[in-house]
Amino acid sequence: MRNSRFPALSRSWEDVESEMKTARERDMPWRDARNFKPAYFGGEDLLAVADGALNMYLAENAIFSRTAYPSLGQYEEEVVDMMLSLLNAPDGAGGSISSGGTESIIMCVKSAREWARENRSSAATPEIIVPHTAHPAFDKAGHMLDVKVVRMAESTEWRADAAAMAEAVSGDSFMIVGSAPPYPYGETDPIAEIAAIAREHGLWMHVDGCIGGCILPFMRRLGEDVPDFDFAVPGVMSMSIDLHKFGYANKGVSLVLLRDAGLERYQRTSFGDWPAGIYSTANITGSRSGGPLASAWAVMNYLGEEGYLRIFAAQRDIKQRLMKGVGEIDGLEIIARPHALHFYFGSPEFDIFAVDTGMAAKGWSMTRAEQPDSIMMWVNMSHQDVVEEYLGDLQTTVADVRAGRVQPAEKSTVYVM
Template sequence: MAIFSLLTQFRESANTFLSQFEPLTLVIAPILSLLIAGFLQSLISTVHENGLKSCLIASFMYLIKLVPGVKSYVDAEKQKVVDKMQAGNKSKRDNWRTELPATGFGSRVIEMMKEEKRKDAAWQGKCSGTVYIGGTEADDHFSLINEACSMFSHTNPLHLDVFQSVVHYEAEVVAMTAAMLGSKDKASGGQICGNMTSGGTESILLAVKSSRDYMRTKKGIKKPEMIIPVSAHSAYDKAAQYFNIKLWRVPVNNEYQADVKAIRRYINKNTILIVGSAPGFPHGIIDPIEELGKLAMSFGVCFHVDLCLGGFVLPFARKLGYPIPPFDFSVQGVTSISIDVHKYGLAPKGTSTVLYRNHEIRKHQFVAVTEWSGGLYVSPTIAGSRPGGLIAGAWAAMMSLGEEGYLENTRQIMDVSKKIQEGIKSIPELYVVGRPDMTIVAFASNVVDIFEVNDQMSSKGWHLNALQRPNSLHICLTLQHVSVADDFLKVLQDSVRTVKENPGPISGGLAPIYGAAGRMPDRGMVQELLVNFMDSSC
């Protein structure tokens, strides 16, 4: 805090100095004083938000780039990294179409698509998360949801007077999901409501937008802020940018959970929302939802729980006897929840649900337009037109599986999760990060470069998620992994042994890029690399 005190003292000294000049400074001094005060206030805020070290590094890099030739050199080096990240992709794009064919291909496009599909990675059982449907009945389930989607592919719930069927399905998906998450509990108040969305990110965006507008109505907050643990999903960063909300990321505790005391220190008169995850994406660990709920209630702010991953596992794991802490609307203080149906709900991709404790909050999600020449318009979600086929597919998935089906699926994936955890612990060079509560297992190493291990796994067809702070990997276990757990552990052990005996990145691997990003002190430069990579990929 010394830096803040020093800057404040400087501002006061400047004001004193300017006040000594007469009479010219009677006009100039107040202007200069305001400019200096504004600059210092902005500087103090920036340092407080990003940390002194990050600000000094960013300022140093900015000054260095002013030196003739340095900026062009830095840009050229960044492009080299982007080119390496894009290795192999540019040549593939050379034959991609850039305009419509003069004559349509008719039904032959199906054969063309089948040929293109063969180029996809062999994802069956070897991807972290990604595809959640698996097991002996996978083909039947795929056929069922595909038929349901096809049957309603022409529908659009925006026209609720025309396509009453999918409006009905959406209402039932929301109601069934809410029932899983405490809508029948007396503590919930019995008003749980919501809508289906395109995925977890849209569900989170809507919850943040609704919380912002609700708190503006309730408390008159015009400069909204939200507080999240560093383990919370990056969708909150999107929401902060889209909706002009200041975002505070707070370090987690030693158990990789949201630090309630640390979050409390960031709450102020502009706070609209705090966030918890059940579980967090990086390490599969449930935040202390009850404590966060009490905190939210004590300050009268909204509290969103991210159940995108855990929503279709935790309720059933609890029924199976697992010690799952409270995480849903039964917890007082929880105002909204996001839960993906297209993950462990085994619905088609592009289906999620956002739920609210009551209609008073959800009403702020809607956009109603009264002065458009096209007529009166109201839309519940970010999208206007929505694919009714996906809603029908989600309803079909939930109805076909039922509680019994989800209980059996949960039993299998929780069992394989325990097996993978024990297998990783048996590899001396590795350790499990934290204590996973669910079906995500993160692991790291103090002996070998974990990103080189990842490259070895990738070369053998396994696609895991690379994490940072700490550098680690995780596997999100699904029904796909039930039959291949032993193979995964063997390949992992072999990969660790290979890296230990032959340290150094393999040709074409991403370990050098991940390593460089982790060591790069200027996070703004890392951000530029990611943006440049995405810009050249689209």
């Protein structure tokens, strides 16, 4: 028998809270001293709006958004509509919310698989074709749905290798994927080219816009050179869009968007023979908090197109200042042409992870990546006033690395484990 770890006696909230505060403080002892902000930080006002709405609906169960809590149903419809119009969806398009990018992707693979069962000749092992950089959520989906994931061996010039994807199409393929943009490298895949392959072979084309779905439409309006990536591209059947990233909602809300609302029948699970009544949901989760959806609706109404344009313009400028400064440091190179608000840099001359180690010692928290070894930066509003300080520290750290005064602490680049 295991020893019970369940506390035998009740404790006061003050006691529990104090233990939790200490544990949280240990995560990042420098959190308060450095005024730490979440990765997707658009401003204190956004945090207040998102948290206010989250708290208002925290205890409401979003599974009952069409029955007990119709206001949540209304928010879902409106949030879906707002994003469909932003992403050039045609009349008749539809969508639903999920708990995150991974769930959205799993549901799109599931919808495409069911659609293929009805519309394509049967496959011994149904396959989806994904670029080298596609998010591992596609592999999770493949594992859960018994679908083979054919992942390309490499990217060409930091984007999906469309020629290799065309060659990979077989009689068992039913879906093809591009990302706008992917997490690695940050450059949008050639969506129009991949969609042309989809049209030629009758495949379901999915665009993973978990990062860029909210950003890219506004980058275009700001005059940035962003390739076509949304429902304006013929053949794009579905998109996954995370509102809990650059939509600035609290964690736990993403969108599954479909070119044709009728396709939702392939996504939905309905069960009628249950004493409690009909059970019909579009996504995986059952009970879940209404808070994240409420926070998305609140932030989208608070910002409007005007507000998103304003904060994306400001962050685009921060990104440009950072990229220019990094590119001017001898031995550092920017990787790819990043379309969203994250970018990578590396060095053909010295160990970039030593630079990371040196910068960490100066208090800068950055993210390591590989293929090639590189440092990844998420730009957010908290960086506005520290660009010069960061670049100055980067310059001295590079000089220290060149002179052998800093060694890398370790090579590992774990994303999540």
